[in-house]
Amino acid sequence: AQSVTQLDSQVPVFEEAPVELRCNYSSSVSVYLFWYVQYPNQGLQLLLKYLSGSTLVKGINGFEAEFNKSQTSFHLRKPSVHISDTAEYFCAVSRYGGATNKLIFGTGTLLAVQP
Amino acid sequence: ETGVTQTPRHLVMGMTNKKSLKCEQHLGHNAMYWYKQSAKKPLELMFVYSLEERVENNSVPSRFSPECPNSSHLFLHLHTLQPEDSALYLCASSQGSQSRGNTIYFGEGSWLTVV
Numbered sequence: 001a002q003s004v005t006q007l008d009s010q011v012p013v014f015e016e017a018p019v020e021l022r023c024n025y026s027s028s029v030s031v032y033l034f035w036y037v038q039y040p041n042q043g044l045q046l047l048l049k050y051l052s053g054s055t056l057v058k059g060i061n062g063f064e065a066e067f068n069k070s071q072t073s074f075h076l077r078k079p080s081v082h083i084s085d086t087a088e089y090f091c092a093v094s095r096y097g098g099a100t101n102k103l104i105f106g107t108g109t110l111l112a113v114q115p
Numbered sequence: 116e117t118g119v120t121q122t123p124r125h126l127v128m129g130m131t132n133k134k135s136l137k138c139e140q141h142l143g144h145n146a147m148y149w150y151k152q153s154a155k156k157p158l159e160l161m162f163v164y165s166l167e168e169r170v171e172n173n174s175v176p177s178r179f180s181p182e183c184p185n186s187s188h189l190f191l192h193l194h195t196l197q198p199e200d201s202a203l204y205l206c207a208s209s210q211g212s213q214s215r216g217n218t219i220y221f222g223e224g225s226w227l228t229v230v
Contacts, residue, residue: 004157007203009155032216034218036221041223042223043119043205043221043222043224044205044207044221045221046219046220047215049218051216090158094216101164102160102171103219104157104159105157107155107156107157108157112222
């Protein structure tokens with residue numbers, strides 16, 4: 001079975017500073033990896049996903065993530081954050097070629113950008 | 116503007132009431148999902164419909180009853196709920212299976228409070 005760990009429940013950061021949100025996963029098989037963002041009072045929106053190929057994936061709003069198979073990690077980064085990036089960020093994993101339609105989510109990390 | 120719309124956005128119901136949540140997707144997708152989002156917990160996948168057929172039911176109590184009359188509409192019928200069922204219920208859709216790395220698109224959610 002797959003699982004996702006987001007160790008940081010909240011990450012405070014000042015505006016224009018860099019940020020990294022950590023995500024580690026556990027799986028005995030190949031997986032697809034995702035980052036979703038949830039702005040206040042909204043549903044989740046896809047930021048980026050890793051399916052195969054280059055381990056550095058670029059997403060919307062200047063975010064990027066790097067897939068590290070040896071460390072089973074998929075950390076999300078942004079070099080300079082804005083106030084508008086304040087939101088909850090969810091890492092998720094799905095099994096490669098699995099028969100079941102299941103996306104496993106982490107518990108989320110609240111990114112709180114301060115002026 | 117989201118391609119997945121949910122109504123109502125907010126619902127307060129007593130434990131003996133019967134109510135329904137409605138979801139409509141305008142994206143031409145062939146799979147629809149219900150998720151439950153509770154504070155400090157990972158998103159829980161409740162039901163999956165693929166081509167209007169329920170393909171997954173993650174041990175959800177029978178007081179939650181889904182219905183998918185066609186590929187664009189999904190309902191969640193609620194009956195004799197408990198206070199611990201209070202949560203944000205998210206509808207989502209995708210073209211094809213989550214397990215193939217396809218992006219799922221979420222609605223803004225229905226906030227349910229059981230009193």
